[in-house]
Amino acid sequence: xxxxxxxxxxSVPDGPLEPGHFAVQSVPSPDCGEGEVLCRTQxxxxxxxxxxxxxxxxxxxxxxxxxxxxxxxxxxxxxxSKSPDFKPGDVVVGPTGWDELAAVKASALRxxxxxxxxxxxxxxxxxxxxxxxxxxxxxGRPERGQAVVVSAAxxxxxxxxxxFAKRLGCRVVGVAGSAEKCGVLTGELGFDAAVxxxxxxxxxxxxxxxxxxxxxxxxxxxxxxxxxALFCMNTFGRIVCCGAVSAYDGAKPAAxxxxxxxxxxxxQVRMEGFIVYxxxxxxxEARKAMAQWVAAGEVQxxxxxxxxxxxxxxxxxxxxxxxxxxxxIVRLD
Amino acid sequence: xxxxxxxxxxSVPDGPLEPGHFAVQSVPSPDCGEGEVLCRTQxxxxxxxxxxxxxxxxxxxxxxxxxxxxxxxxxxxxxxSKSPDFKPGDVVVGPTGWDELAAVKASALRxxxxxxxxxxxxxxxxxxxxxxxxxxxxxGRPERGQAVVVSAAxxxxxxxxxxFAKRLGCRVVGVAGSAEKCGVLTGELGFDAAVxxxxxxxxxxxxxxxxxxxxxxxxxxxxxxxxxALFCMNTFGRIVCCGAVSAYDGAKPAAxxxxxxxxxxxxQVRMEGFIVYxxxxxxxEARKAMAQWVAAGEVQxxxxxxxxxxxxxxxxxxxxxxxxxxxxIVRLD
Numbered sequence: 001x002x003x004x005x006x007x008x009x010x011s012v013p014d015g016p017l018e019p020g021h022f023a024v025q026s027v028p029s030p031d032c033g034e035g036e037v038l039c040r041t042q043x044x045x046x047x048x049x050x051x052x053x054x055x056x057x058x059x060x061x062x063x064x065x066x067x068x069x070x071x072x073x074x075x076x077x078x079x080x081s082k083s084p085d086f087k088p089g090d091v092v093v094g095p096t097g098w099d100e101l102a103a104v105k106a107s108a109l110r111x112x113x114x115x116x117x118x119x120x121x122x123x124x125x126x127x128x129x130x131x132x133x134x135x136x137x138x139x140g141r142p143e144r145g146q147a148v149v150v151s152a153a154x155x156x157x158x159x160x161x162x163x164f165a166k167r168l169g170c171r172v173v174g175v176a177g178s179a180e181k182c183g184v185l186t187g188e189l190g191f192d193a194a195v196x197x198x199x200x201x202x203x204x205x206x207x208x209x210x211x212x213x214x215x216x217x218x219x220x221x222x223x224x225x226x227x228x229a230l231f232c233m234n235t236f237g238r239i240v241c242c243g244a245v246s247a248y249d250g251a252k253p254a255a256x257x258x259x260x261x262x263x264x265x266x267x268q269v270r271m272e273g274f275i276v277y278x279x280x281x282x283x284x285e286a287r288k289a290m291a292q293w294v295a296a297g298e299v300q301x302x303x304x305x306x307x308x309x310x311x312x313x314x315x316x317x318x319x320x321x322x323x324x325x326x327x328x329i330v331r332l333d
Numbered sequence: 334x335x336x337x338x339x340x341x342x343x344s345v346p347d348g349p350l351e352p353g354h355f356a357v358q359s360v361p362s363p364d365c366g367e368g369e370v371l372c373r374t375q376x377x378x379x380x381x382x383x384x385x386x387x388x389x390x391x392x393x394x395x396x397x398x399x400x401x402x403x404x405x406x407x408x409x410x411x412x413x414s415k416s417p418d419f420k421p422g423d424v425v426v427g428p429t430g431w432d433e434l435a436a437v438k439a440s441a442l443r444x445x446x447x448x449x450x451x452x453x454x455x456x457x458x459x460x461x462x463x464x465x466x467x468x469x470x471x472x473g474r475p476e477r478g479q480a481v482v483v484s485a486a487x488x489x490x491x492x493x494x495x496x497f498a499k500r501l502g503c504r505v506v507g508v509a510g511s512a513e514k515c516g517v518l519t520g521e522l523g524f525d526a527a528v529x530x531x532x533x534x535x536x537x538x539x540x541x542x543x544x545x546x547x548x549x550x551x552x553x554x555x556x557x558x559x560x561x562a563l564f565c566m567n568t569f570g571r572i573v574c575c576g577a578v579s580a581y582d583g584a585k586p587a588a589x590x591x592x593x594x595x596x597x598x599x600x601q602v603r604m605e606g607f608i609v610y611x612x613x614x615x616x617x618e619a620r621k622a623m624a625q626w627v628a629a630g631e632v633q634x635x636x637x638x639x640x641x642x643x644x645x646x647x648x649x650x651x652x653x654x655x656x657x658x659x660x661x662i663v664r665l666d
Contacts, residue, residue, distance in 0.1 A: 052595075222594045241594040256589030261555045261574040262385075264606030271604040273597030 002029040007070050007098035007312050013054055017320055019313035021054075022070060022098075030103040032080045037106050039076035041096045042333040045122035046072060046316050047156055048220075049243050070098040070312070073126055075118050086111065093121050098312050100332060119303045123156060123327035124294065125287045127276055131242060132160035133286045134279040139272050140216040140240040144169035147212045149229055152220035153194065154181035154302075156327040157242060161218050162191050163299045170216075173209045175225055177322040184302065184325055197225055207232065218242060227257035233269045241273035302326025335362040340403050340431035340645050346387055350653055352646035354387075355403060355431075363436040365413045370439050372409035374429045375666045378455035379405060379649050380489055381553075382576050403431040403645070406459055408451050419444065426454050431645050433665060452636045456489060456660035457627065458620045460609055464575060465493035466619045467612040472605050473549040473573045477502035480545045482562055485553035486527065487514035487635075489660040490575060494551050495524050496632045503549075506542045508558055510655040517635065517658055530558055540565065551575060560590035566602045574606035635659025 003026050010023040032038040050072065074096030078086050083106030086092065091114035096102040112121050123129055135157075142148050148165040152158045153174025162185065165172045174185040174194040182194035193209040195202065206228050217229040217239045229239065264271060279286075293299040304324035306315040312330045319328045336359050343356040365371040383405065407429030411419050416439030419425065424447035429435040445454050456462055468490075475481050481498040485491045486507025495518065498505045507518040507527040515527035526542040528535065539561050550562040550572045562572065597604060612619075626632040637657035639648040645663045652661045 219594055226594060227589075239594075241597045243598060254591065256560075256591055256593035258587065258589055260589035260593050261552055261559060261572075261604070261606060264574045264604060265576060265608065266606070268607050268611060269605070271594070271597060272602070273594060273599070274601050275598065278601060 003027060004029050004099075004101040005309055006100060006102075007309060009054070009066050009068060009070055011066050017051060017054070017317055019317055022313040022316075024310050029101050032082050032103050034082050035106055036081075036103045037078055037083055037086045037092070037109055038080040039074070039092060039094065039096050039102050039104050039109070040079045041074040041076045041100055041102065043118040043122060043329050043331045044072045044074035044096060044098060044312075045126060045128070045156070046312065046319055046328045046330065047128060048152070048319055050316070051320055052243070069102075071095065072097050073122060074099075074102075075112070075121050076102070077114075081106070085109075090114075093126065098309065098330075100309060118329055118331070119301045119327060120294065122329055123301045123303060124160065124290050124299070126327075128156040128327060129160055129290060130279070130283055130286055131276040132157050132164060133290060134276055134282070135218065135240045135242055135274060136161050136164050136216075138279065139274050140218060140238050142168055142170045142216040142238075145171070146215035147171050147173070147210060147234070148216045148218070149173045149175065149210060149214045149232075150218040150220075151175045151197075151225045151229070152243075153185055153191065154325045155220060158218065158220055159185070159189055159302055159326050160299070163189060164293075165216070166190050167293065167298050171212070175206070175221075181325055188300070189302070203228055213237075216240065223254070223257070227259060230257055230259040230263050230269075233263065233267050235267050237267060237269045239269060239271040241271060303329050306330045308332070336360060337362050337432075337434040338642050339433060339435075340642060342387070342399050342401060342403055344399050350384060350387070350650055352650055355646040355649075357643050362434050365415050365436050367415050368439055369414075369436045370411055370416055370419045370425070370442055371413040372407070372425060372427065372429050372435050372437050372442070373412045374407040374409045374433055374435065376451040376455060376662050376664045377405045377407035377429060377431060377645075378459060378461070378489070379645065379652055379661045379663065380461060381485070381652055383649070384653055385576070402435075404428060405430050406455060407432075407435075408445070408454050409435070410447075414439070418442075426459065431642065431663075433642060451662055451664070452634045452660060453627070455662055456634045456636060457493065457623050457632070459660075461489040461660055462493055462623060463612070463616055463619055464609040465490050465497060466623060467609055467615070468551070468573045468575055468607060469494050469497050469549075471612065472607050473551065473571050475501055475503045475549040475571075478504070479548035480504050480506070480543060480567070481549045481551070482506045482508065482543060482547045482565075483551040483553075484508045484530075484558045484562075485576075486518055486524065487658045488553060491551065491553055492518070492522055492635055492659050493632070496522060498549070499523050500626065500631050504545070508539070508554075514658055521633070522635070536561055546570075549573065556587070556590070560592060563590055563592040563596050563602075566596065566600045568600050570600060570602045572602060572604040574604060636662050639663045641665070 013021045078090040092109040094109035148170040150158045150162045154176040162172045172191050174191045185191040185194040195205045195209050213234045214232045219226050220243050303326045346354045411423040425442040427442035481503040483491045483495045487509040495505045505524050507524045518524040518527040528538045528542050546565045546567045552559050552574050553576050636659045
């Protein structure tokens with residue numbers, strides 16, 4: 001009987017994530033049930049937000065369970081189909097998980113242009129790109145000439161947020177965790193400035209990089225960076241709460257940033273959390289717009305790629321440790 | 334030469350406020366300059382937010398200075414006028430400060446109906462009432478049937494917020510600091526429930542009082558009550574940040590509530606600070622609406638009144654200690 005490999009959650013992490021929290025399994029290949037599609041995974045993406053999904057009640061994705069396949073969004077080729085909507089050879093994006101061969105409900109799959117690169121399908125047109133698109137344009141709503149600051153700016157969402165804000169004519173400052181990342185931001189990605197949050201004089205550098213203070217702060221991190229931003233917000237500033245990487249890789253929620261709520265009042269700041277699914281009925285609109293920006297050379301995608309299923313746990317750990325740039329992708333092809 | 338009395342800031346508080354931070358002075362009566370109006374103060378109101386005004390850079394009102402008259406909004410009778418807009422005998426509301434006789438710029442004064450009570454002019458139609466009006470209707474925007482929780486609910490702003498939310502058909506829970514206050518809230522003011530935050534099992538009581546969780550949380554306090562609310566917000570909930578009483582009477586901003594920003598993301602919560610001056614061009618509209626509600630018996634005002642100028646420092650201390658209910662007013666008549 002044919003078999004394939006997949007990665008399961010071996011144990012639910014209670015502290016920092018380690019590769020040992022996962023295990024590679026060889027299992028019999030699944031049948032394709034009625035309404036299902038058998039997907040041969042070519043690549044999947046890992047997002048920092050998935051760490052929250054391993055944290056039980058702290059996550060919106062529900063409690064994690066050991067022994068199941070690790071979830072994730074993959075790019076796949078249809079191998080067999082018991083759905084009228086897909087046929088063998090179709091290229092699809094959907095919840096394959098960390099699995100070489102997955103039987104997926106047809107309703108969860110989306111057919112895509114097989115000629116385009118995985119970095120577009122799994123990055124820009126995937127959850128990360130959509131998150132950047134709707135969070136910036138619908139929650140942050142920066143105007144031309146305003147100051148936008150992005151945390152985890154070299155990350156999968158952040159590097160798109162910054163480029164989208166540049167398109168709008170904003171002055172964009174990125175916060176990232178290494179000189180290399182900062183160089184990518186101010187180099188090929190066109191950010192106006194970048195600050196390394198690991199620098200000993202981060203707060204001074206941060207203030208120097210935001211001479212006109214901040215109109216829109218994109219928060220991917222929470223913690224000390226959020227606190228620094230809070231103290232620099234302009235009147236009527238908006239803080240887009242997209243995630244809290246700083247809190248993912250531990251068990252308990254830490255104390256919140258100083259200045260909440262006092263500084264929100266004094267500067268009449270709005271702070272709003274969102275999950276991209278809120279905008280699910282507008283994904284097509286967003287993908288169309290972003291495809292035009294790519295075609296026009298206004299936006300580019302960055303990826304850090306790993307090869308082979310067994311590299312996925314380390315890729316996840318690297319991502320959480322800030323060792324990746326752009327969208328983290330594991331290629332199986 | 335005629336003299337009158339006033340209260341000055343004797344020293345800027347560096348910790349909890351005490352009556353000794355103020356001093357009563359007898360000074361020569363002021364001249365009425367061109368464009369000014371000489372106001373004989375009948376009553377003035379004290380708000381908890383004024384404590385922030387004594388805290389230098391932590392406040393939006395600018396840095397405090399020792400030796401000047403304590404600021405505040407008063408109800409007064411015009412004694413002399415060098416403005417064509419006012420004449421002796423007019424009843425006005427404006428920035429008299431804690432002063433028996435003040436020369437005030439005509440542009441800062443508003444003529445009011447002398448027959449109405451000080452509790453209306455200084456409470457409902459003053460900054461406190463306007464804050465409740467715009468904060469609830471423009472920032473919180475609760476809908477019929479939704480759950481609204483108000484902190485400092487027996488305070489000058491809170492007791493109005495709760496009544497306004499009841500008018501809208503919401504289920505309203507107040508948080509206050511004594512059994513007496515809770516009794517006033519659920520009694521004459523019509524709140525559905527009230528919780529004493531000083532109770533040893535406050536968090537349990539709070540959860541029990543919010544079985545449908547919270548759609549709009551009105552935050553007057555920050556700190557532990559805000560944190561409790563954060564953990565109970567419904568999806569798309571709104572937190573109206575109106576002030577941070579818990580942080581006023583100390584020097585440094587404390588750590589923020591746990592759950593920021595993680596819970597804002599998970600529940601897609603919006604948290605927004607505001608200052609009522611943002612809505613200055615709509616005050617007349619608000620006063621007209623609130624006057625109708627009073628006439629219809631839908632809204633009532635509560636006050637705690639002190640008599641005599643020299644009682645003002647103690648009134649302020651009592652207010653910050655949570656010993657007053659409703660709008661705190663010092664009467665000089």
